[in-house]
Amino acid sequence: MKKLKVVFFGTPEFAKASLEAIFKSKHEIVGVVTVADKQSGRGQKMHSSPVKIFAEENNLKIFQPLKLRDENFLEEIKSLDADIFVVVAFRMMPKILFEMPQLGTFNLHASLLPDYRGAAPINFAIINGETKTGATTFFINEKIDEGNILLQNELQISEIENAGELHDRLMDLGANLVVETLNRLAENTIQEKPQPIVENPKNAFKIFKDDMKIDWNQPAEKVYNFIRGHSPYPAAFTKIKINNDEKTLKIFAGTFIENNSLKKIGSLEISKKEFNISTQNGIYKPTEVQLEGKKRMSVKDFLNGFRDFENIEIV
Numbered sequence: 001m002k003k004l005k006v007v008f009f010g011t012p013e014f015a016k017a018s019l020e021a022i023f024k025s026k027h028e029i030v031g032v033v034t035v036a037d038k039q040s041g042r043g044q045k046m047h048s049s050p051v052k053i054f055a056e057e058n059n060l061k062i063f064q065p066l067k068l069r070d071e072n073f074l075e076e077i078k079s080l081d082a083d084i085f086v087v088v089a090f091r092m093m094p095k096i097l098f099e100m101p102q103l104g105t106f107n108l109h110a111s112l113l114p115d116y117r118g119a120a121p122i123n124f125a126i127i128n129g130e131t132k133t134g135a136t137t138f139f140i141n142e143k144i145d146e147g148n149i150l151l152q153n154e155l156q157i158s159e160i161e162n163a164g165e166l167h168d169r170l171m172d173l174g175a176n177l178v179v180e181t182l183n184r185l186a187e188n189t190i191q192e193k194p195q196p197i198v199e200n201p202k203n204a205f206k207i208f209k210d211d212m213k214i215d216w217n218q219p220a221e222k223v224y225n226f227i228r229g230h231s232p233y234p235a236a237f238t239k240i241k242i243n244n245d246e247k248t249l250k251i252f253a254g255t256f257i258e259n260n261s262l263k264k265i266g267s268l269e270i271s272k273k274e275f276n277i278s279t280q281n282g283i284y285k286p287t288e289v290q291l292e293g294k295k296r297m298s299v300k301d302f303l304n305g306f307r308d309f310e311n312i313e314i315v
Contacts, residue, residue, distance in 0.1 A: 127229030220282035
């Protein structure tokens, strides 16, 4: 099998797993492209991406361009004479860059394309109650997530797992798929295929704060899927009023019961032992929450902090 020279593009932990898998394979990483270091946290200290940290630890050549069209950056990347570029959880690339290598540029996406194109495929697979998902490698073109498919692997979704747990399983599945794609491209044993045309595609648009608010008018199972689909990040929330003081309550986990509604949608049944919220057709029982200004905790610990249960309500 021919050893391919690879330039890797990526940023978060999800991408680092693929970078590490390539590093351990027979292929050669000749460059790593990631975001510039950023200030974050209380002390506003500079932090590097997980991809950069791995690259530094393994003495890989690192690039952190502010602009992907920068002429000096493009010249440096071209001088690496890579056979192929691999992209995992990175930003959009200009045509002048993704067309540079002889074998092209392929991307890893955490869904079974053409379903769930977009920024949040893992979240939306769970939010929509899917029972399976997977990972896809595909050649990049000028349209977002619409290039020709190379390989796909399926994964069953447990009805109790959250987005974070599914993320970790897809991260490992995807890393193996990236190496398999490289191997088969090196052997010339992949036949790329266009993505099927779908009339009503399932999309996975970027999630904004307003999208994370829980709609208690939904059926109990949909509320349950919505919450686990946002857990642990970015975290679904509701507004709660405690003695006329309105605060945000993030909900990370819970259970639901259908056909057991409370008096009205969004009403609370709360005591030292119970925390039930009514939905369209049942109740949702949070088990892990975080009140604004507090740490994440179990509902048992949350309820221990209250004395006056009559003056708590969903708003």
